[in-house]
Amino acid sequence: MDVHRKLGLIVKLIAPPNASFYITNSITDELTGFLQSHSRTIPRLESLIFGIKSKLGVPAQHETIWKTFEDILFPLVSMNDPNEMILHLDQGHQHLQTILHTTKSVPLGTTSMSLNPENLENHSNNSRDHLMSPSVYAESFETLDKFSDRRSLMSSVHNYGPSEIIDNTTLKDLIIPYYSNTVPEKDILKSIPYTLLGITSEMFPVANDIIIIPFNIPNAISGQLHLLFEGGLIYRNISSRIEYYKHVNISPLKQALVLEVEKYMNIYSGLVNQLATSGHIGSLSALYTNLYDPIIQLRTYYFIMHKFQILRGDEILSLLNALKTHGDKSIQNICSKFYHNLIHLYFKYLKDWLLLGKLDDTYKDEFFIKRDETSTGFNFIIPFIFDKPRIPKFLPENTTYKIYMIGKTYIFITDFCKELQWANDFTKKYSYRYESLDCFSASFSNQLIDLVNEQYLEIVKYSYFILKSKFYYEEILYMLKDVLLMGRCDFMDVIFLKSESILNQQVKRLRNYAFTRILQESIEESSLRSVLRKNDNNFLVEKIDARLLNMGQDLLGWDVFTLDYVIHPPLSTVLNVNRIDGRKEYLQIFNFLWRFKRIDFFNNKSMLDTKKLIRSFKKNTQFSPFNKDITSKLSKLSLLRSEIQQFNYKIENYYLQFVIEKNFKSLLNDLQLNKNTYKTAGTIDSTNFVNGNIRFEGILKPKNDLLMFGITDNDHIADDYPNIENLNELHNKFLNDILGHKLFSSTEEGKHSKQPYSRSLIFIFEEILQFIDHYSSLCEIAYNIFLQINLQNNSEVNTSIELFNTRSHETIHIFKRFKRATYMYITDLRDDGDNELAQLSRMLR
Structure with a gap:
């Protein structure tokens, strides 16, 4: 626009010689923008002129020129036509030139030595004499001296005389216009203490964690402020976090950390206040020197508080432990x-x-032991679990597990075993030793590990001793095997004999209390009477119980009868016989073995009935040919019954010897029951046999020979005794190994039958029971024939003989079905690929 050009010419006329082209150009732009706006007012123009005057720094002798410049601008406010503005500016430009030519002062036009494009262009033209007729070697490094006089506009005047130098302006005078509106450093020092504490001020307002630095602060000072204000922003951030965490529920470790961070925030704020009031800080550089180390430390605090929200207390502790060896000394400290x-x-x-088995709920989220309110089974009685993810990095996992077991075993001994005196002495002993540990020393971790190992060995050893001596742990294991796992065959035989009449009835007619007397008599008349009237006051046998399963009202007692062994705490914590979660491994195993015993009982009963019946027929010689035919058929069918009985004996023996007994021996070995936990002086290892005999492993030496060497009752301490969790896990493993055997498993299928071995065997049992039912019925028919013969009731005899022959064919047909089922079963065993099952298949052929 022509208005812009005209204004530019006028501004160049009034500008002093030291005014740069960029200043004059910016003034021209401001005036042009003002004239183009729709809100042109005299006050606004006056403010604009005042700013232009500040930028140009017009001296006092130029007031006449400046007054003319103002007279040119003020009429423009009321003009709207651009042509009218151009005409007015032309007249003003001519008038201003006239004044400048008539004045005696130094001209202010483009002839000055100021830095502007016109003078630079003229300077370049005047310098051409240095570049005339360059030689062919002008670009060689040998001719570079020809270019040495090409200088900048201001420095090239050294070739001119004193009369040609227009102005003696210094570099300081040149930069004065740039710093005329900047904030003095002394004013910054007055406001900066507030900002260093994150407090907003008029000069440095703080909004949304952003500190606003005014535009009229030089870049050099602004760079220093950025370094200093880092401390203010960090202090503000950390202070807000501390204030927030004071009003929320956090763990004790985090509370302690917040208090420590708050202490440093108070130290930092105190340092800032001291520097602000001391009067010794005269510059920003001196202030930054004093705050350099505190700001570096604030960065570390900020890092820790940044991790505060995303890490648990134990994780923060592990992080701090790792940073203790950081390469930066400040971070280390x-x-x-x-x-x-x-x-x-x-x-x-x-x-x-470790000393009381105490777990406070306030630190459950940052400790590797926590209470489990929803647990069942083993943890239901002592509801604490070992939380591996919360193990601190400075403690080995093995040590933390021992710590967990020490407290859990302490609860077991005090709350369930009621060994309060021993627990009190144990706490006193180790309380003193733990108090003597210095948790700030470099060897603290190693000392703690050694002490935990010692404490663990002692409490585990004692808990094992209490279970064996006070609660008959080992004896009850044998009782479980003898009673629930059919280890006492004679005991089961007596139960069968005494409860046959009851078990033949339907379930709806049976009552649980009916078996109480039968159990008492069976114990008295079997080998279990050896455990009666001992030092345990019948503690072992009183736990045996009988009950009926709730499986339906139309079943017989044989189908629902089961034995149980009732165990209460503390033994129930390590022997899961009556577990709360409903898993009944012993019941499952007992019911499976019960089928073998039931078949044995009826087979033996049928064998005795057959022998008695055959003897009766042989005594009656009156109908010898006829009797011989009956006894011959009975004898042949008895052979079939005997074959079935032999199969049942073999498979039952395999289950009892190679599945149950084998796993039971493995359990005893894992439980270290071949060791004596608290050996007294002069005792040696021994083995107790079922028949009551004892075999000593070595020679029993006199007690006095050992006492002279100072050996006492508790000198022998083993380091491999199982803790209460191990006892529970080993017992579970024992049951799972039995039920996990291929012959017990419900998932291991035969290669040919495509049925689990246990299901195939149950189908064989059903065939055997049908055979026994038909065989028993056949014996009853034969006995009826014998009676009718003696009574000479021929018509009834003929009917019975016909029924006898029919039932014989049915019995043989059932036996054939049994043979086909056993053949498939044996074939599955043979082709399974397991050597033990292959041997069993050869036994069953």
């Missing part, structure tokens, strides 16, 4: 200080659990 404060509190957690 801060993290070491934090670690020492937090480890003292964490050590209190450990002592409460």
